[in-house]
Amino acid sequence: MLLPVFSGQKYSYSYEPETGNYFLHDNKYTSHIYLQGKDARIFRKEIERIDNLLDPENKTGLLTENTIKFYL
Numbered sequence: 508m509l510l511p512v513f514s515g516q517k518y519s520y521s522y523e524p525e526t527g528n529y530f531l532h533d534n535k536y537t538s539h540i541y542l543q544g545k546d547a548r549i550f551r552k553e554i555e556r557i558d559n560l561l562d563p564e565n566k567t568g569l570l571t572e573n574t575i576k577f578y579l
Contacts, residue, residue, distance in 0.1 A: 515568045518575035527551075531575045538579045550578065 509521040509530055521530045528547050532539035542550050557570045 513568070513571055513575075515572040515575075518572045518579070520575055531578050533579065540578055542578065546578075550574070 508525070509523050511519065511521045513520050514534070516534075518531070518533055520532070522528075523530070526543065528541060528543040529550055530539065530541050531550075553574050554571065557574065560570075
């Protein structure tokens with residue numbers, strides 16, 4: 508079961524806890540990708556890095572959306 512984790516202005520992603528996989532998509536559902544294995548681990552590390560930034564101004568969601576856009 509996919510759990511919604513992030514919903515931005517243009518991009519969103521969901522997480523599947525049973526497998527550790529991610530579903531990334533644009534909010535119009537015209538582009539999407541299902542990340543698993545090594546790709547899912549790399550994506551998770553990028554999101555953790557963004558979440559651990561000290562400056563709250565960087566946590567507007569734009570960095571997360573840009574990361575999602577990179578994979579799409």
